[in-house]
Amino acid sequence: MKDSQIKVSIVIPAKNEAKNLNKWLPRLAEWNGYNELIIIDDGSDDNTAKVAKSYGAKVLRNPQSLGNGASIKRGFRETKGEVVVFMDADGQHKPEDIPKLLETLESESVDMVVGARDAGGQASKARYLANVFYNRFASYVTGQEIKDLTSGFRVVKADKFREFIYLLPNKFSYPTTSTMAFLRAGYLVRYVSVNVLRREGRSHISPLRDGVRFLLIIFKIATLFSPLKVFLPFAALSFLLGLGRYIYTYLEMGVFTNMSALLMVSAVQIFLIGLISEQITALIYKKDN
CATH class of the missing domain: 4.10.860 (DNA Excision Repair, Uvrb; Chain A)
Known part of the structure; x- marks a missing residue:
């Protein structure tokens, strides 16, 4: 993508992910197929910001934790690229898969490409079963097959994503909202299978609290969609x-x-x-x- 006319921005929300960032950011820097890297330090109390800066990232720091969605929105507003890549900071998403998503976005002339996980890429059996339900419910509402509603690994056209930024929740599940908003607006969404790794350390997602939140947001967006x-x-x-x-x-x-x-x-x-x-x-x- 370095020779392409498309400018690529990467946005990564991070909270206490210094250890994980230190492991996989070198691989992202080695690929170097992007024009800017923005990492939002969401109220971390470790060296997340320091590690991110050491790899050339522009760091935006939230003085206290505002949530994954709020960090995504803040980072996106700072981007200058025509195409934006969203990734998690915990090391589950492999930088080596980014070119595959970008190629699909460009070659198929679509508006969003989502890295779809398989069963092996889920944090637990319960999380996998929950995501199966979310995917089927969202597919019913939209009338289109949704392979991974909650994946945080995605590539979007910035001008299209900007239309729906006001809909995104401040906490988790911005992927749910953005996917269903894109489909409701008639924009093209594609899914590319990716192998994700198990995160190291404790997840910031509470299965019970955020599971209920995901479900409520699905109903909210479902009423907006159909x-x-x-x-x-x-x-x-x-x-x-x-x-x-x-x-x-x-x-x-x-x-x-x-x-x-x-x-x-x-x-x-x-x-x-x-x-x-x-x-x-x-x-x-x-x-x-």
């Missing part, structure tokens, strides 16, 4: 429960109960909320002529 796909099943379930109770009480007691009425009315209300949300979503993503 609200009726989320609301309609709940409306149908509520209506069928009300209808089933009505049939039962009518056959057994010859009455139409308040519970049956409540369930059916709730079904109509849920459907209407979904319909209104669908119209609002269409307006949000409407392009100016």
Whole structure:
């Protein structure tokens, strides 16, 4: 990519990752296929900033930990490249895979390329199963196959990513938000299989706390992407429960109960909320002529 006209920026959020950065940044520096390297020190209390600077990185330091998403946004705002590479600092992502992602972005004329992990690249069996669920749910909502919704290893066109930066959460799961926003806007996303390494040291992700957070953000973005796909099943379930109770009480007691009425009315209300949300979503993503 050094001879290409495309300017490449690399953005890496890092918190207490001095040891890991010291191991793999030499390989990134050896490749040298980028124009700028920005590392955001998210309130570290080790030598993360010092190590990053020793390899020529521009270091942005958060005085206290603001979160992975906030660091991504701050780093992205400082980039000058037309293409931005996002990586984790823990050494899971291999610099040797970056050219593969960049080549796919350029050769296939897509807007985002995601490094998709296999089962062996997951931190644990529970994390793998959770990601399988996320991928399938997001695929249902978008109508497109999503192979790795939460991968933090991705390459994007800067002008496209800039459109959705305001949607990104300050903590974890910026990958979830950016992927679904790109797909909702009709931008092209591709997946490239990569082999990731197990991180050394303790992960900053809490499986329970951040698992719930990931799920909530998926529902949030799902309602932005295609609200009726989320609301309609709940409306149908509520209506069928009300209808089933009505049939039962009518056959057994010859009455139409308040519970049956409540369930059916709730079904109509849920459907209407979904319909209104669908119209609002269409307006949000409407392009100016």
